Amino acid sequence: MNHQDIENRLRETGVVPVVTIRNATDAPALGAALAAGGLPIAEITFRTDAAAEAIAQLRRYTPEVLVGAGTVLDVPTLQAAQRAGAVFAVAPGLNPEVVDAGRELGLPVIPGVSSPTDIEAALARDITLVKFFPAEAAGGLAFLKAVSAPYAGVSFMPTGGITPANLSDYLAQPFVAACGGSWIATEKAIAEQRFDDIAAAARTARALAAPFRSTHPTVTRAPLETRSA
Numbered sequence: 706m707n708h709q710d711i712e713n714r715l716r717e718t719g720v721v722p723v724v725t726i727r728n729a730t731d732a733p734a735l736g737a738a739l740a741a742g743g744l745p746i747a748e749i750t751f752r753t754d755a756a757a758e759a760i761a762q763l764r765r766y767t768p769e770v771l772v773g774a775g776t777v778l779d780v781p782t783l784q785a786a787q788r789a790g791a792v793f794a795v796a797p798g799l800n801p802e803v804v805d806a807g808r809e810l811g812l813p814v815i816p817g818v819s820s821p822t823d824i825e826a827a828l829a830r831d832i833t834l835v836k837f838f839p840a841e842a843a844g845g846l847a848f849l850k851a852v853s854a855p856y857a858g859v860s861f862m863p864t865g866g867i868t869p870a871n872l873s874d875y876l877a878q879p880f881v882a883a884c885g886g887s888w889i890a891t892e893k894a895i896a897e898q899r900f901d902d903i904a905a906a907a908r909t910a911r912a913l914a915a916p917f918r919s920t921h922p923t924v925t926r927a928p929l930e931t932r933s934a
């Protein structure tokens with residue numbers, strides 16, 4: 706899958722559960738819960754030792770779930786994510802080495818941005834889908850509306866402080882591809898094996914995102930070098 710395929714899938718689901726998992730054996734039930742709730746996608750953060758194995762388990766037992774790696778701060782983590790089977794990688798910031806390695810490995814990287822300078826660093830590498838992190842703390846929708854003017858054509862995945870209460874406000878903006886958040890599958894709910902609660906939270910998020918999905922047409926962009934001025 707290339708960046709465009711990933712963006713299209715993000716726009717289809719509207720919400721990306723950000724997951725921190727301590728025990729990889731919980732991954733199949735987690736994947737099943739997300740799929741049952743209508744959100745067959747997950748960003749598994751490399752904040753625990755179980756991340757790579759959890760990604761591998763998701764790929765094996767719930768192949769319908771699109772699995773990405775989160776908290777990818779360096780190239781070895783990116784390589785580990787790809788070996789485990791992640792089909793995209795997300796980072797809280799923009800590490801040029803990670804972005805460049807992603808291109809070499811054929812693994813789409815969604816770097817984190819929180820300033821115009823960051824956005825330009827992404828554009829300089831032909832990346833037009835970025836994570837906006839930490840969304841609420843870094844200016845929220847007001848920031849996105851302001852930067853969407855000079856940076857038309859950039860799609861954002863706001864993450865950090867997104868909840869069912871503010872999700873719709875973000876998704877109503879065409880430059881928001883999807884929102885990420887940990888509220889759907891919290892570390893606590895997974896540890897306590899409350900997979901029905903996770904499926905219910907996924908279902909609620911899916912329902913909140915549903916009205917906006919149709920306003921997000923499939924985007925097809927020419928690579929930067931072929932775009933006319």
Ligand SMILES: O=C(O)C(=O)C[C@H](O)[C@H](O)COP(=O)(O)O
Nearest residue numbers: 750775776797864865866886887
């Ligand atoms: O781990 C990463 O790569 C991150 O960038 C951080 C997470 O995306 C946020 O911690 C999720 O934010 P909340 O939904 O507010 O909990």
